[in-house]
Amino acid sequence: MKNVLYIGNALSHKGRTITTIETLGKKLKEICSVKVASNKSNKVLRLLDMIFLVLRNPFKTDFVLIDTYSTTNFYYALIISQICRFFKLNYIPILHGGNLEHRLQNNPKLSRLIFNNAYKLVAPSNFLKTVFEKYNYEVIYIPNFIELKDYPFTDRPIEIIKLLWVRSFSSIYNPNLAISVLKDLLAKNYEASLTMIGPEVDGSLSLAKDYAKQHNLDVNFTGKLSKKEWIQLSGRSNIFINTTNLDNTPVSLIEAMALGLPIVSTNVGGIPYLISDKVDGLLVPKAHLKAMVDQIIYLVENDTMRIKTIQNARRKAEHFDWDNVKIRWLSVLQ
Secondary structure, three states: OOEEEEEOOOOHHHOOOOOHHHHHHHHHOOOOEEEEEOOOOOHHHHHHHHHHHHHHOOOOOOEEEEEEOOOOOHHHHHHHHHHHHHOOOEEEEEEOOOOHHHHHHHOHHHHHHHHOOOOOOEEOOHHHHHHHHHOOOOOEEOOOOEOHHHOOOOOOOOOOEEEEEEOOEOHHHOHHHHHHHHHHHHHOOOOEEEEEEOOEOOOHHHHHHHHHHHOOOOOEEEEOOOHHHHHHHHHHOOEEEEOOOOOOOOHHHHHHHHHOOOEEEEOOOOHHHHOOEOOOEEEEOOOOHHHHHHHHHHHHHOHHHHHHHHHHHHHHHHHHEHHHHHHHHHHHOO
């Protein structure tokens, strides 16, 4: 059995969204031995924890997986990758975040230090695979996964519009757009409600609550829920909206596809690599309130389209089941 170190941000115990290191790290233990860092909330302590994990295991490690983002966490990947180079360890950056191209453009030397010397590059979206290939990097596509058995497919005829939004409350995900959608639907005399699930990240949850209160809108803010809790709550909704301004391939969209929730999403980043417009969801321009409202109304008034998109989406979601994704990881971690 191969020995793997997995480097990333495991901060769900601090109220943050569960990240890949926590989900994938757990499942990889079925096929290899995995040690993980870090769950430290302090950034400096987290980096030290990551460094020490590698320093403690330089001669009994086969692979080092590194969750690699475009934010300040980019420098975690830089430091860990160079330590791996020193010890001649095979490291594999897992490419996350829809804005990694910004790093390729603005930090080309640092990017080359990380990516040119990697054993393999893995991207969970064809979007980032395509981006990196433009810069002459070879990338293996291994998608994010779900446990399909946990997502019961339900046909949900729309009589009253019941919107569901699931994401961390961060400005890049534009949560206030969802509230504006509810406001406009009610103004058009549609009976509608909105549930928003997710933890606070940068003050956007507080701003969203203030915005809803300002417009006298009764939005159901649940805060962070466990996977089981939000899947159960999703049974009360019939349209999934995704309002993000920047994204890669959010697992929440894959989950909505599996559940039978028709999707209306902004057409940004990796989203069109996951959803084909009017095939397995409806796509609208970024930050375009009218377009999103119009497409929701279109779903309400066109049940044939609703049924078509949810059936196609469920079939696509089946490809993201762990049993299928596991085979791809086995081929990399040989």
